[in-house]
Amino acid sequence: MRVLIVSDTHGRHAGLDQALEEAGAIDMFIHLGDLEGGEEYIDAVVDCEKHMVRGNNDFFSGLPREEEFYIGKYKVFITHGHAYYVSLDPEHIREEGEARRSDIVMFGHTHRPFFDQKGGVTVLNPGSLSFPRQEGRRGSYMLMEVSEDGKITYEQRYLTAKQ
Template identity: 70%
Template sequence: MRVLIVSDTHGNHKNLDRILEQAGQIDMFIHLGDVEGGEEYLDAVLDCEKHMVRGNNDFFSDLPKEEEFKIRDYKVFITHGHGYYVSLDPEYIKEEGKARGADIVMYGHTHKPYFDKNEEITILNPGSVSYPRQEGRKGSYMIMELDDKNQLRFQQCYLD
């Protein structure tokens, strides 16, 4: 199973289209907020299971603020992250994920990729598709793969 994880597209379909082409076949799509009106576009171009949450710039969106769901045996908690002070430190969202019994916590908002995995929990941020803030300033996303033995593999990817 291949899962494409993006955040902070801010309505920029050009970069999102490039990512969809670069990522190849996916079974699930996760958007971590600041879609900025791109929900209908994503529904039109993606033919897979989708999970999307509202970001701090999604003022009139009907998307949920947070979502919890399962990917096979893994409990996933997704949110944009601004309500958990992720710009200061990912520790708050990590503790929230643990309190919810999540195996994987995904967030956006900072526009910088982040990945931390230990025995208890995996915390990740794919960065921003449209307005990256990390060194090099390339749009970024993540691919999560689950093999037949239910083992997880994560890949941080950047736009060419």
């Protein structure tokens, strides 16, 4: 199973289109908030199982603030992250994930990629496709693959420069 994880597109679709093209065939799509009206566009261009949550800039969105679901045997908790003070420290969201007995916690909001595995919990942020804040300022996303035997690999990816 191939899972494309994105965040913070802020109503801009060029980076999302590029990430979808670069990622190739996917089985699941996860957006971690701040779509800013992009739900309809995503529904039109992404043809697989989707999980999307609203962010702090999704004022009129009907999307849930957070969601829990399974990818294979792994319990996943997704949220935009602003309610868990992720800009200060990802430890609060890790603790929330542990309290929910999640194996994987995903958040956005900071516009910076983050990945950490500790105590049986994976915490990740794919960064932002539209307004990256990390060094180099290239839009970023994450590709997660779950093999048939249940092993997970994660790959942090950055949008390639268009010629």
